[in-house]
Amino acid sequence: MDLFYSDISKNQKVTWDNLLDELNNLSEYNPYCYHQDFYLVFKHIILSLLLEREIIMLDSDFSEDEIQKLTRSTQLARNNININKKNRPAINSKNDLIDTINKVGQNWTITLFTSGTTGLPKKVNHTFHSITRFVKISEKNKSSVWGFAYNPTHMAGIQVFFQALLNGNPIIRLFGLSKDQIFDSIEKFEITNISATPTFYRLLLPAQGNFKSVNRITSGGEKFDEKIAEQLKKIFLNAKFTNVYASTEAGTLFAANGNSFFIKPEMHSFVQIQENELIIHRSLLGQSEFSVSEWYHTGDMVKIVSENPLQFQFVSRKNEMINVGGYKVSPGEVEETIRNLEGIQDVRVFAKSNSVLGNIICCEVVKTSDEIDELSIRSFLQSKLQEYKIPRIIKFTNKISITRTGKIKRI
Amino acid sequence: MENLKTIINTVLRNRGKQEVTEINENSHLRNDIGFDSLDLAELTVRIEAEYDIDIFEDGIVNTVGEVMQKINNN
Numbered sequence: 001m002d003l004f005y006s007d008i009s010k011n012q013k014v015t016w017d018n019l020l021d022e023l024n025n026l027s028e029y030n031p032y033c034y035h036q037d038f039y040l041v042f043k044h045i046i047l048s049l050l051l052e053r054e055i056i057m058l059d060s061d062f063s064e065d066e067i068q069k070l071t072r073s074t075q076l077a078r079n080n081i082n083i084n085k086k087n088r089p090a091i092n093s094k095n096d097l098i099d100t101i102n103k104v105g106q107n108w109t110i111t112l113f114t115s116g117t118t119g120l121p122k123k124v125n126h127t128f129h130s131i132t133r134f135v136k137i138s139e140k141n142k143s144s145v146w147g148f149a150y151n152p153t154h155m156a157g158i159q160v161f162f163q164a165l166l167n168g169n170p171i172i173r174l175f176g177l178s179k180d181q182i183f184d185s186i187e188k189f190e191i192t193n194i195s196a197t198p199t200f201y202r203l204l205l206p207a208q209g210n211f212k213s214v215n216r217i218t219s220g221g222e223k224f225d226e227k228i229a230e231q232l233k234k235i236f237l238n239a240k241f242t243n244v245y246a247s248t249e250a251g252t253l254f255a256a257n258g259n260s261f262f263i264k265p266e267m268h269s270f271v272q273i274q275e276n277e278l279i280i281h282r283s284l285l286g287q288s289e290f291s292v293s294e295w296y297h298t299g300d301m302v303k304i305v306s307e308n309p310l311q312f313q314f315v316s317r318k319n320e321m322i323n324v325g326g327y328k329v330s331p332g333e334v335e336e337t338i339r340n341l342e343g344i345q346d347v348r349v350f351a352k353s354n355s356v357l358g359n360i361i362c363c364e365v366v367k368t369s370d371e372i373d374e375l376s377i378r379s380f381l382q383s384k385l386q387e388y389k390i391p392r393i394i395k396f397t398n399k400i401s402i403t404r405t406g407k408i409k410r411i
Numbered sequence: 412m413e414n415l416k417t418i419i420n421t422v423l424r425n426r427g428k429q430e431v432t433e434i435n436e437n438s439h440l441r442n443d444i445g446f447d448s449l450d451l452a453e454l455t456v457r458i459e460a461e462y463d464i465d466i467f468e469d470g471i472v473n474t475v476g477e478v479m480q481k482i483n484n485n
Contacts (some may be wrong), residue, residue: 325448355467356452378425387426392453 002094003170009177010183014039016094016168023047023097024090026154029083032076034058034067038173041152042161049101049108049128050091051083056111057153059404070113092167094168102166104128109287112155114248124248126286132162134252141167145189145213147182149174149196151374151405156250160195162321169193175406179204184210188232195244197221197406198228202346205231212238220244222407223314223332224259227339245314247298250284263310271310277318278302301330322350325357327388334361334389335408341380343369348408349391362393366400418461421443422453436476444475445457458482 005014023087026047031054033044049057058067058076068074091097108128113121119313146164148171150157157175164171173198177272182204185191188336191211195218205228217232217239233239245261246252254261263271270281278300285296299318305311316330323329331349338347347364351359365377374394381390401409412434416478423445431444440446446454455467458478465485472478 102475325452354452354455355465356471357446357453360449360452360456374425379427382427387449392425392449393456 001086003189005040005042005171005173006185006189007173008019008181008188009173012037012039018090018095019043019046020091020093023050025085027083027085029053029081030076031081032056032058032071032073032079034060034062036060038148038152038171038175042165042171045110045158045161046097046101046165048110050088052105053081054109054111057113057158058144059113059153060150061404070123074214097167098166110158112153112248112286113159124286126251130257130286131158132166134159134246135163135166137166141169144169144192146171147174147186147191147194147214148172149194149197149200149406150221153176154405155246155251156195156197156405159246159252175200179207183207183209183211186214192216194218195220198223198225199400199408200406201228201232201404206230206345209235209236211236214239216242218242218244220246221405223316224256224283225336226258229258238362247296247300249286249296250280251286253280253284257312260305260311261313263312264311268310273302273304273312274302276303276315278312322359322361324359324361324388329361329388329389331361334363334385334391337381337384338363338365338377340384341372341377343367343372344377346400350409352393355385360393361389361391362395362397363391364400365398366398368388412475412479414461415458415475415482418454418457421457422446422450425453426450434475436474436479438475440474440475440478441473 002016003013004016004019006012022043023046026275029047029051033041034042035087045055046286048131073079091100106127109125110131111123111125113123144167146169147158148160150160152161172185172191174185190213192213194214198219199222214236215238217236229241243256243359254263256262270284270297272279278298279295280298282294282296300311301318303315307312316332320331321328322331334349335347338344344365345368347363349361349363352362354360377394378390403409416434428445433447438444455465459465462482462485464481466472466478466481472481
């Protein structure tokens with residue numbers, strides 16, 4: 001059975017033949033892609049490519065209010081278009097489908113919304129070229145099996161989707177599944193590739209087992225954590241680890257081993273670092289509804305590791321920096337430090353507004369040992385962090401809040 | 412007053428500072444008790460959690476007496 005997609009939580013299995021059947025028989029098209037089911041999202045994208053029509057990706061958990069604000073459309077269904085099957089040649093095989101998709105013209109665009117952790121989500125358009133910039137098609141990749149661990153309507157998910165689609169690989173849902181379901185899926189389908197946020201991986205741990213099929217673990221979307229990699233290496237013994245830098249605006253740009261991103265010589269003229277912020281040239285971007293000057297401020301704060309060859313490390317998002325009485329605190333740095341304490345499973349650092357200092361640092365902690373209490377955390381931090389970085393309020397909890405794209409919630 | 416003393420000592424203990432045994436209305440938060448701005452910030456949060464009032468909302472208060480007044484007026 002040539003599998004296209006599977007979701008173990010719903011007992012759902014779709015073959016390439018099933019997909020082709022459905023594609024050949026669709027008679028309606030709506031540019032707005034708004035589905036709970038990941039398979040429907042994928043089918044919709046493929047259909048938009050075959051019809052060479054614009055597709056607009058909407059999160060399945062957007063409320064009606066949010067959709068109205070974003071699309072200025074009162075009812076999505078009103079945008080349905082009838083399509084004449086006779087004008088389209090039927091696609092008869094998987095290879096036929098992939099070939100046709102690869103030939104899509106310049107007119108096709110996919111519209112994404114940035115995750116909107118700061119204000120209303122921003123609209124970004126991409127062409128086939130910019131959205132598939134980092135896709136690697138090869139004989140070796142033809143036998144990959146992809147664990148899908150991202151939101152399918154956002155950049156990271158769409159990157160994985162195209163990588164799998166253009167190599168004809170099965171896509172197995174992992175996003176939003178329980179730990180058990182995730183490990184079951186990895187074993188059952190002999191998943192070879194997983195790409196996910198550090199938070200996704202962190203929530204899988206601690207774990208036991210030997211998942212030999214996985215040969216590539218990719219991490220993106222948040223600052224990479226060496227500690228997680230160490231623990232993951234114990235259960236994914238055959239995996240190579242890669243770290244990826246991508247944004248909704250630019251698509252995938254750089255890859256790294258560990259934490260340091262290496263800028264290839266041919267990219268040097270398109271990348272700048274100004275006041276510790278990563279700036280990229282407008283030619284690397286998709287089209288945004290806001291006019292962009294020649295250089296785009298990514299909002300990512302970085303640390304230069306070496307000038308020649310140019311290497312940098314991601315420090316934190318600029319807007320995540322918390323201003324405590326004039327001192328800027330990186331919540332990521334504080335989280336990393338707290339995680340180094342024995343008995344801490346996970347932590348989330350965030351700001352609380354305060355009339356004395358503007359903001360104070362707070363955190364919620366998931367602990368694994370009863371020996372951990374506020375005092376033990378504080379005395380540990382005294383020797384590691386400057387005073388203003390140490391959380392003033394520490395709460396213990398069972399679960400850490402995360403965003404709709406699987407990243408730690410900062411605000 | 413006792414309750415306030417407990418809160419003050421929690422803040423001091425959290426910073427690894429010496430706790431106070433006696434306080435009175437005239438005790439100055441910074442000069443006598445030894446609070447710096449970080450401590451004051453934590454104090455406001457803890458008092459707000461307990462008494463539902465932001466004692467620094469209208470400006471900085473300096474003594475224990477002034478803090479009590481804000482709490483009692485609420």
